[in-house]
Amino acid sequence: MQVKFYSGNIACAEGAIAAGCRFFAGYPITPSSEIAEHMALRLPQVGGIFIQMEDELASMAAILGASWGGAKAMTATSGPGFSLMQENIGLGAMTETPCVVVNVQRAGPSTGMPTLVGQADVMQARWGSHGDYEIIALSPSSPQECFDLTIRAFNLAEEYRVPVIVLMDESVSHMFEKVIIPPKEKIRIVNRKKPRVPPDEFLPYKADDFIPPMACAGEGYSVHVTGLTHDEKGYPQATSPEVQERLVRRLCDKIRKNERKMRDIEEYEMEDAEIAIVSFGTTARSAKAAVKFARKKGYKVGLIRLKTIWPFPDEYFESLDGIKKFLVVEVNYGQIKLEVERNVGKNRVELLPKMGGEIHTPEEIYKKIREVLQWK
Amino acid sequence: MKYWVKEELKPPHGKVYIIKDRCKGCGFCIEFCPQGVLQESEEFNAKGYHPPKLVENEKKCIGCGFCSLVCPEFAIYIEKEGE
Amino acid sequence: MEIVAKNHPLDKYLRTDRIPHIWCPGCGLGTVLNCFLHALEETDIDLKNLAIVSGIGCTGRVAGYINVDSYHTTHGRAIPFATGLKLANPKLKVVVFSGDGDLFAIGGNHFIHAARRNIDMTVICVNNYNYGMTGGQLGPTTPLDARTTTSPYGNIEHPFNLCHVAAASGAVYVARWTALHVRRLKESMKEALNKKGFSFIEVIASCPTTYGRRNKMPTGLETMKYYKEHSVIKHGIDPSKADIEIGKDIVVGKFVDIEKPTFDEAVHELIKKARK
Amino acid sequence: MRIEIKFGGFGGQGIITMGHIAGKACIYDERNVVFTPSYGPEARGGAASSNIVISDEEIDYPYVTYPDILVVMSQEAYEKYAPLLKEEGLLIIDEDLVRLKNGEGRVAKIPATRIAENLGKRIVTNIVMLGFFTGVTKLISYDAIKKAVLETVPAKFKELNEKALDEGYKRGIEWQEE
Numbered sequence A: 001m002q003v004k005f006y007s008g009n010i011a012c013a014e015g016a017i018a019a020g021c022r023f024f025a026g027y028p029i030t031p032s033s034e035i036a037e038h039m040a041l042r043l044p045q046v047g048g049i050f051i052q053m054e055d056e057l058a059s060m061a062a063i064l065g066a067s068w069g070g071a072k073a074m075t076a077t078s079g080p081g082f083s084l085m086q087e088n089i090g091l092g093a094m095t096e097t098p099c100v101v102v103n104v105q106r107a108g109p110s111t112g113m114p115t116l117v118g119q120a121d122v123m124q125a126r127w128g129s130h131g132d133y134e135i136i137a138l139s140p141s142s143p144q145e146c147f148d149l150t151i152r153a154f155n156l157a158e159e160y161r162v163p164v165i166v167l168m169d170e171s172v173s174h175m176f177e178k179v180i181i182p183p184k185e186k187i188r189i190v191n192r193k194k195p196r197v198p199p200d201e202f203l204p205y206k207a208d209d210f211i212p213p214m215a216c217a218g219e220g221y222s223v224h225v226t227g228l229t230h231d232e233k234g235y236p237q238a239t240s241p242e243v244q245e246r247l248v249r250r251l252c253d254k255i256r257k258n259e260r261k262m263r264d265i266e267e268y269e270m271e272d273a274e275i276a277i278v279s280f281g282t283t284a285r286s287a288k289a290a291v292k293f294a295r296k297k298g299y300k301v302g303l304i305r306l307k308t309i310w311p312f313p314d315e316y317f318e319s320l321d322g323i324k325k326f327l328v329v330e331v332n333y334g335q336i337k338l339e340v341e342r343n344v345g346k347n348r349v350e351l352l353p354k355m356g357g358e359i360h361t362p363e364e365i366y367k368k369i370r371e372v373l374q375w376k
Numbered sequence B: 001m002k003y004w005v006k007e008e009l010k011p012p013h014g015k016v017y018i019i020k021d022r023c024k025g026c027g028f029c030i031e032f033c034p035q036g037v038l039q040e041s042e043e044f045n046a047k048g049y050h051p052p053k054l055v056e057n058e059k060k061c062i063g064c065g066f067c068s069l070v071c072p073e074f075a076i077y078i079e080k081e082g083e
Numbered sequence C: 001m002e003i004v005a006k007n008h009p010l011d012k013y014l015r016t017d018r019i020p021h022i023w024c025p026g027c028g029l030g031t032v033l034n035c036f037l038h039a040l041e042e043t044d045i046d047l048k049n050l051a052i053v054s055g056i057g058c059t060g061r062v063a064g065y066i067n068v069d070s071y072h073t074t075h076g077r078a079i080p081f082a083t084g085l086k087l088a089n090p091k092l093k094v095v096v097f098s099g100d101g102d103l104f105a106i107g108g109n110h111f112i113h114a115a116r117r118n119i120d121m122t123v124i125c126v127n128n129y130n131y132g133m134t135g136g137q138l139g140p141t142t143p144l145d146a147r148t149t150t151s152p153y154g155n156i157e158h159p160f161n162l163c164h165v166a167a168a169s170g171a172v173y174v175a176r177w178t179a180l181h182v183r184r185l186k187e188s189m190k191e192a193l194n195k196k197g198f199s200f201i202e203v204i205a206s207c208p209t210t211y212g213r214r215n216k217m218p219t220g221l222e223t224m225k226y227y228k229e230h231s232v233i234k235h236g237i238d239p240s241k242a243d244i245e246i247g248k249d250i251v252v253g254k255f256v257d258i259e260k261p262t263f264d265e266a267v268h269e270l271i272k273k274a275r276k
Numbered sequence D: 001m002r003i004e005i006k007f008g009g010f011g012g013q014g015i016i017t018m019g020h021i022a023g024k025a026c027i028y029d030e031r032n033v034v035f036t037p038s039y040g041p042e043a044r045g046g047a048a049s050s051n052i053v054i055s056d057e058e059i060d061y062p063y064v065t066y067p068d069i070l071v072v073m074s075q076e077a078y079e080k081y082a083p084l085l086k087e088e089g090l091l092i093i094d095e096d097l098v099r100l101k102n103g104e105g106r107v108a109k110i111p112a113t114r115i116a117e118n119l120g121k122r123i124v125t126n127i128v129m130l131g132f133f134t135g136v137t138k139l140i141s142y143d144a145i146k147k148a149v150l151e152t153v154p155a156k157f158k159e160l161n162e163k164a165l166d167e168g169y170k171r172g173i174e175w176q177e178e
Helices: A008-019 A033-046 A056-068 A079-095 A122-127 A143-160 A170-174 A241-256 A283-296 A314-318 A336-344 A362-375 B028-032 B066-070 C009-013 C029-041 C059-065 C078-088 C100-106 C108-117 C162-169 C182-194 C220-230 C263-275 D015-028 D075-084 D112-119 D122-137 D142-152 D155-177
Strands: A002-007 A021-026 A049-052 A072-078 A099-107 A113-117 A136-138 A163-169 A176-181 A224-226 A265-268 A275-279 A301-306 A308-310 A325-330 A349-353 B013-018 B038-040 B052-054 B076-081 C050-054 C069-072 C093-099 C121-127 C173-178 C198-204 C231-233 C250-257 D003-010 D032-037 D047-055 D069-072 D090-094 D106-110
Touching (some): A002 A008, A008 A099, A021 A033, A021 C078, A033 A049, A056 A099, A056 C078, A122 A136, A136 A143, A143 A176, A163 A170, A265 A283, A283 A362, A314 A336, A325 A336, B028 B038, B028 B066, B066 B076, B066 C029, C029 C059, C050 C078, C100 C108, C100 C121, C100 C162, C162 C198, C162 C250, C182 C198, C182 C250, D003 D075, D015 D032, D015 D122, D047 D075, D090 D122, D106 D122, D112 D155, D122 D142
Parallel strands (some): A072 A099, A136 A163, A275 A325, A325 A349, C121 C198, C231 C250
Antiparallel strands (some): A002 A176, A265 A301, B038 B052, D003 D047
């Protein structure tokens, strides 16, 4: 075990390396650039490849290529760069390519506030590319979680064969804290499932349990991979609604139906809570401070912190009958709020938004708790 | 006086193979065959095109393989004879 | 008599269950693919380690017909995808097969940067002067004055001279042929496949359905005849002198063949240094 | 107990490094700490600041709002941040660079830049200040701050930095004893 003093960005890069990432392609953008810089320094030391591409479109395409070349691959970006990556995130979803995309959120839209925090890419992470697909997104609240969740992101990407998004925010990316690096053998590593049949029997998109085994380039399987709607053989069937139905349903279901396994929620003071704050990322730290303060005053307030944001834990929220009000605290104008509302009904949800540039202070949240308590 | 032993200089010769149903009738093989040994046939293939056939006079395929390279449909190839 | 056959000797390279391909009668793409498979037959490349990457468009479909690991990616992104593939698995021979619009309009930036970095890959661009699959719109190589569905009064844009772009960007091998130069094209493809570094071949090819029809070459055959009469081989010429213009000869040949360290070599040297 | 500390000055004084080293030292002392540098263009040109929060409990809100300790090395930083200092808070200044206004509370002064110049390199001013801060506040152990300093600075400047740290630390202890 090693104890380090890392920023979220560095911890994320180290997490990637610990997870087995050996390919990074990226394009500098604030506030994520330290991830690229650290990967440029560290990857060659472990025999990995770093390449600075000409833009984010290329970075995203390159990590998909590298993944099919057999590597665990990652890119990191922020707001505007994340927009550019959406195209090939869709290709990654369609072709079931394991990879990790880090988006260090800054305040937008457009160039917005490049050096300051935002949390408004939640919906873009989910719906950013066109068409129907499901994605996994994780949200760390501390440098330690930047390390841990990046490892988890790689494992989920490999297990579910899908791009996994690490949805950081500027605050956590630049904040330094103690990070514990466990010994190598204590870190759980998942690798993609490989075919077990000879090449002439192999159907690259035939999945018995939602997720097909993956044959990479050079392994002798002559696999055809396409962004077109394809059958189990991998061949384009771009005019068959039946094939589209089967394929897209499976792409979505492999995530949806495994939501329980990906669920990762920190509950704080929830046992007897009547009001639950819902938050994620750095903002959840302010929320926790507010809950502590409210508890001291005797208010029955708890915190639900989402570490896995997508797939959204619908069942979990549906089960929270005892909660009278949900107060969603996020640095945007109400994105996770929509998801909570969808599950618990509009009249049980309150929003404390912030447009970006800073996270909420505990005082702001406490004030809002008081307000909600008066209304309930 | 010198005696020339007439060596049998066999001109190269090729056998033409046609996969009729692959043909889309572009005419490349017919037009660019350096020996002019191909012509359009009257028959229709499964897609409604006229695949090529050999001309019926003395013209001989020399097995150069141009048709085989230029065909966009992998519908024609030659085999060199006597090799 | 001709012999009626069922299979072609090159079928082993094809996903025959997908033949016939989708390309129109008289389209040059099949010819280019054919030359490529002939070239493969004459090299000793291990097919297991060959990967084909395509973008979107008619040429983008090439990847789907060759029976090796093949990737049909997004529009314009074949080269960066191929970059990742090649770097992650250096023993692969990576060939990018795509069209002029894919590689030089939406993907133009990727092309120049991959050439600049000298990534070890072969890029074959089938240039048919327009966007065929979407119905014949103006592309980055459409000649001046040519008619397309988005230049109904004639093209007013200056086209790219692809070989000039490739050479200026740093490609170590640059050649141009037409789809009629099948033997030379095949030989060139063999050279490019055996060349270390970023090699580029432009193939001028017919598109009767969407380009030819609007530009007085309504069939592939007429286009091919035009190539026969209007192309001139000039090996080693400065590619900047090989612009393509309507009514002028098409200059073809091998323009560049130089040696330069590749990115792949450099990055593995760097790894050795970093690991010391 | 949660203690909030802000370091302020102008770009180039090593303000970010100060916070970083102090934060790292807290880790060696096995205390919880969050370090948040100011970030972006402002960190390069004009004003620079960095913050640490130290606590023996879990640190939730990571930022400094009202510092318990304010370490300033420029007039601008003093004027900007002094109003935020808690009433019973401690102000630490480079006495040659900061002119105090009325109503000062607890203040510890050191001619850090001058000391650094006398040691031979102005660049170690922040380390002198850090030593002083350590001696004055006793929030961080001497061993931890020394370890963190020596780990951070380039090898060839280790000796100089150690001297700078010791000089500052010594004056800090003296201030405490007063």
